[in-house]
Amino acid sequence: MKKSLMLYLFILAILMNVFTYMFYSREVKFGEERYEKTTKKLRDSINLVSAKLAEADYFSLEHNENAQNYFDNSASGGKVILFEKLIPVVTEKLLDFNANPKGNPYTGQDQIGPNKFIINKVKLLNHRWIIADYSNGELWGEVLLKYFVDNDDNITFEVNQTWLYQK
Structure with a gap:
């Protein structure tokens, strides 16, 4: 009984470690993707504002x-x-x-x-x-x-x- 309890606890610990590893690795990947999307949006916005400013300053x-x-x-x-x-x-x-x-x-x-x-x-x-x-x-x-x-x-x-x- 003691051996089977230890085996169950060991399997449970391995599963917890696997799930924790998967959660944190996907969280990092999700954060990187969100950072890339935000950076792309900001670059596009800066380019758009720069183009509008250049267009507005054409006659200057x-x-x-x-x-x-x-x-x-x-x-x-x-x-x-x-x-x-x-x-x-x-x-x-x-x-x-x-x-x-x-x-x-x-x-x-x-x-x-x-x-x-x-x-x-x-x-x-x-x-x-x-x-x-x-x-x-x-x-x-x-x-x-x-x-x-x-x-x-x-x-x-x-x-x-x-x-x-x-x-």
């Missing part, structure tokens, strides 16, 4: 080599204007007009009511065009501007088209 001075070359006047004896430094300067110069008591003149809108129109966001599209978002707190609009940089680094703006959205 930072990614337009032809527009960047426009500011390289060294071949014609002019001076070189670095577009990396030009972008914040042009943006700041345009936003400085927000301090005007009648509002920013480059929104293309006259003051309506007590609030003045100011420019909120600016994006340089290329070597000649800017698109900007403006508002007076109640009304919102967008404006397409031309900008010019002369040899003395003076920046001038010209309103091309403006659009004011309805309430």
Whole structure:
């Protein structure tokens, strides 16, 4: 009886070890598969976001080599204007007009009511065009501007088209 009890306990211990081994080996395999799936999803998401960002930045001075070359006047004896430094300067110069008591003149809108129109966001599209978002707190609009940089680094703006959205 004692021998058969020991045999049953020994068989039970072997079965427990086999089941434990199988459980943990499959758990590791399941964890690895889940990690691979998650990693693949994340890579796909990153690639998708990168593609969308590249598509959205297609019209920007930072990614337009032809527009960047426009500011390289060294071949014609002019001076070189670095577009990396030009972008914040042009943006700041345009936003400085927000301090005007009648509002920013480059929104293309006259003051309506007590609030003045100011420019909120600016994006340089290329070597000649800017698109900007403006508002007076109640009304919102967008404006397409031309900008010019002369040899003395003076920046001038010209309103091309403006659009004011309805309430």
